[in-house]
Amino acid sequence: MYELILAHIARHVTLDKQEQDAFCAALQHRKLRRRQYLLQEGDICRHDHFVIKGGLRQYEVDADGRENVMQFGFEDWWISDWYSMLTNTPTVYNIEALEDTEVLQIERIKLEQLFITMPKLERYMRIIMLNAFVALQRRVLFMQKPSAERYAEFLRRYAHVEQRVAQQHVASYLGITRETLSRLRSQMIKQRGEKL
């Protein structure tokens, strides 16, 4: 059960056996069925979650009642609302399971305690957050390009994700309507046909 997460950590810092055990002891296993929620608007987010099976989407509902996807979370991803978690304020996000899903979650408090006794873990988390930050910066810059390029980039970077989530959610992530995405796709298929 802990293989995935330990391997993920090992990619960034080296924990000895004892540290690994201490970390895993703080984790809690949680199962969600498709369409169940890990977090809902108004909740205070008390955990960070690492996905070991399945997938989720994190979205907010805007003033017009539209759902805007902030990010997806599949195997090997951390997903949570860090702002709500670190400031103890109600979240604006919903995190819903797109498939039957399993996560390992850790309470904020336990995580902070571990940071003190295990600075390497803090280093790991800082790297994770930095990567998330950079990914957001890239996304902001990509939003400035035409939707066809955004979709192409999405396919390149998240090919496996695209297979598993409904197109309307991909569209929302890309900041376009499902109709536009559907048209982009049929154009791409047409072009491929011409080239063959």
Added chain:
Amino acid sequence: MYELILAHIARHVTLDKQEQDAFCAALQHRKLRRRQYLLQEGDICRHDHFVIKGGLRQYEVDADGRENVMQFGFEDWWISDWYSMLTNTPTVYNIEALEDTEVLQIERIKLEQLFITMPKLERYMRIIMLNAFVALQRRVLFMQKPSAERYAEFLRRYAHVEQRVAQQHVASYLGITRETLSRLRSQMIKQRGEKL
């Protein structure tokens, strides 16, 4: 010279006199004239910079040769490329002074040393980064709205900035062309006239 930055820190954590002095001793004062660069594409970013006077813009140049503004930095803001700084890799950003500008900069290494002896400082920096992260999330969600709303939100949140930077840079920040921004502005003026 250190008033602004100490006040900024005091808003988040409490340092005693000795800690304040230790921190200030690590800072370096740097002046830039309008159009000078604090950082250029390809450089490795070795400092974090706190603006005490003037203003800057951080932008990348994309494959089509367009400049896309990632963020502005005016008084009381930290500005830097954390990714380049923390991973020692060349940056993709340029940071240019929009006015005659003064910053206090601190080397990454010194900052990390201070984190060890002064955990409160690390806490402060984590809060700063968290705020930057949340601002980026908000921006991604706002990119999904029509440009008029984006501009209105920008005016609400950064009214003082809008006064000081060229409209083409605001447009770039918002992800629209300067022509579109210009048209938005004239429409808004017209509407105001009608309401009066």
Added chain:
DNA sequence: ACTATTTTTTACCAAATGTCACAGGTCCCG
């Protein structure tokens, strides 16, 4: 104060995207 340069505004047209409506398909559950 004057010129050179940069920035903003405007008009016209083209392209991209959104909205609305409906049809067809799939999947789940009773």
Added chain:
DNA sequence: CGGGACCTGTGACATTTGGTAAAAAATAGT
């Protein structure tokens, strides 16, 4: 097996935004 909920594809049309070019306005630097 059938009905309902959900998802995708498509067409007609409206709206938004971009591209280009030229003029007007603002600004910097001497």
